[in-house]
Amino acid sequence: MAYPYVSDREVRILSKHFGDPAARTLEGALANGRYEALKKALEMDRGAVIEEVKTSGLRGRGGAGFPTGVKWSFMPKDSGKPHYLCCNADESEPGTFKDREIIRWDPHQLIEGCLIASYAIGAEHCYIYCRGEFFEASSILAKAVEDAYQAGYVGKDILGSGVNVDITVHIGAGAYICGEETGLMNSLEGRRGQPRVKPPFPAAAGLFGMPTTVNNVETLAAVPHIVEHGGEWYRQWGTEKSPGTKLFCVSGHVNRPGNYELPLGFPLKDLIHDVCGGIRDGNALKAVIPGGSSVPILSAEESEECALCYEGVIAAGSMLGCASVIVMDETTDMVKQVRRMAYFYQHESCGQCTPCREGSAWVTKILRRIEDGRGKEEDLETLVEVTTQMTGTTICVLSDSVAAPVQSSIEKFRDEYLALIRRGERVGAA
Ligand SMILES: Cc1cc2nc3c(=O)[nH]c(=O)nc-3n(C[C@H](O)[C@H](O)[C@H](O)COP(=O)(O)O)c2cc1C
Ligand code: SF4
Structure with missing residues (x-):
């Protein structure tokens, strides 16, 4: 084993000399x-x-x-x-x-x-x-x-x-x-x-x-x-529609984060539980972002059957993107996570397109408000509406990248948003 971890399930073509x-x-x-x-x-x-x-x-x-x-x-x-x-x-x-x-x-x-x-x-x-x-x-x-x-x-x-x-x-x-x-x-x-x-x-x-x-x-x-x-x-590796090997960058709550070169179509659950040594501290898996922060978040259930190839990740409900797999365990605060991603895009927006420039800033503000316990239930509908207007309406897809994590997290982790909103309402009422 070298560089800093090498799995025997890897097919090292591009990465053969990593570490040397x-x-x-x-x-x-x-x-x-x-x-x-x-x-x-x-x-x-x-x-x-x-x-x-x-x-x-x-x-x-x-x-x-x-x-x-x-x-x-x-x-x-x-x-x-x-x-x-x-x-x-x-x-x-x-x-x-x-x-x-x-x-x-x-x-x-x-x-x-x-x-x-x-x-x-x-x-x-x-x-x-x-x-x-x-x-x-x-x-x-x-x-x-x-x-x-x-x-x-x-x-x-x-x-x-x-x-x-x-x-x-x-x-x-x-x-x-x-x-x-x-x-x-x-x-x-x-x-x-x-x-x-x-x-x-x-x-x-x-x-x-x-x-x-x-x-x-x-x-x-x-x-x-x-x-x-x-x-x-x-073509001896991968699938018909996604041939070859791919470098997977795995980060987050796994025991062995790192770069792993695997045939496309590799099962996501094997990547997490075998190649990367499972979830840290024996915790349960909560969610996975399979392709870098611009793609929809997968729930633990959706990740279970997901094959890591272009068509496999689409079938699971997200996109392979650049195959940057961010793993989140049960301790993850999903609203905070999504707010941090939205802030990244707000900061990086070049500002040419109004939906992206204004939308990313407003989405970040609303998420911050919810996180701070000052949110309202209607905020969730506003977030969906604003991010829908940010999709497919701009010069590049940076704007769409804000929508993906926001909309998928509201759909799959709505209870977390509501818990923060209701806790805030209770504190406000007291
Ligand atoms: C906001 C944004 C950021 C991007 N950043 C990168 C990047 O850092 N590296 C990259 O190779 N492609 C990036 N892309 C994709 C490139 O526009 C382009 O599609 C890619 O470099 C083409 O190379 P490929 O056909 O080999 O994938 C980005 C796209 C967008 C919309
Ligand atoms: S969508 Fe792309 S081009 Fe338009 S403001 Fe955002 S980053 Fe700039």
């Missing part, structure tokens, strides 16, 4: 087979690389789960314009801590994925946009990029192939909204990190107005393995 500092160096990376897939890809036709990724069924690991090969095929073939790849390393969703680990432990795996993806979409420049707080990870990555430049894996005429790809590591300023792909591009261009209205979509007009693909770190890190072994090989 030697894998960070170029020598260590080469010994681990890094850049072999790049050599193979450079001998393939660009379209064939895209087809292989399509065959694998790889879905974007940044949250939406969009098929990666399909996204790449949206890039124009002969646009005559510069194309760009943006690697999204902004990772700010509460409960998510996987991308930074890929960067910290195996940066050349990511660089290789960026190079292959750039080649496939015809991009000669890739920007890796790192979250501002990633001091250690971004310096490890910058050093790895420098070493890869010196060894001829990055830059002009890569390995004598005639293919040019430059990589720039860009450090953000620590804003959640810069993880949204168009906010990220605005930030890279030196503008305010505010999402853009779509269409146009990035493949048509993205960074600097040019055709652009944005992919998450984990998505790109999976690409060298797919190119090396083939798309069908990747």
